[in-house]
Amino acid sequence: MAISFDHTIVAARDKRESAQFLTELFGLPDPVPAGRFMAVRLEHGATLDYADVPDNEEIRPQHYAFLVSDDDFDAIYAKIQSRGLPHWADPAGERPGEINHRDGGRGVYFPDPAGHHMEILTRPYGSGG
Structure with a gap:
């Protein structure tokens, strides 16, 4: 069976800011909206799907x-x-x-x-x- 990693959800206070930070730093294509997420696609096809977390919820690093x-x-x-x-x-x-x-x-x-x-x-x- 071939198994590969597809995506993970990354908690953020501002999904656009966090996704843009990564794409600018890494020289990746701009993040794209994917439902309620901002998706950053990596070279091998997996995505980091950034999601906003409400201010009253803790983000665990x-x-x-x-x-x-x-x-x-x-x-x-x-x-x-x-x-x-x-x-x-x-x-x-x-x-x-x-x-x-x-x-x-x-x-x-x-x-x-x-x-x-x-x-x-x-x-x-x-x-x-």
Whole structure:
């Protein structure tokens, strides 16, 4: 049986702002309305479907990691720096302003507008290096 990931719902205070943040940072096509969601389509076809959460409801931060090429890492990291976004080399945030070099690649963590923990990395964990 072939099983592939199709979509996930991402909670946001402002679905358009959060979806646009990701598409601009990653150089992806603009998000598109999909019912009550703003959908961000990734290269392999899966979507992040951003949904507004009422102000009286808590958004529990989730972690979203994206495997990117070295060139994409350079472009995204340059935008992170030029926008003055806080970022860290580690998930605990103990190495602010740095990137990591796990498994011979590069990685960095940063928040999105809703407070989710975003990560870009150039090598999958455990791939050696």
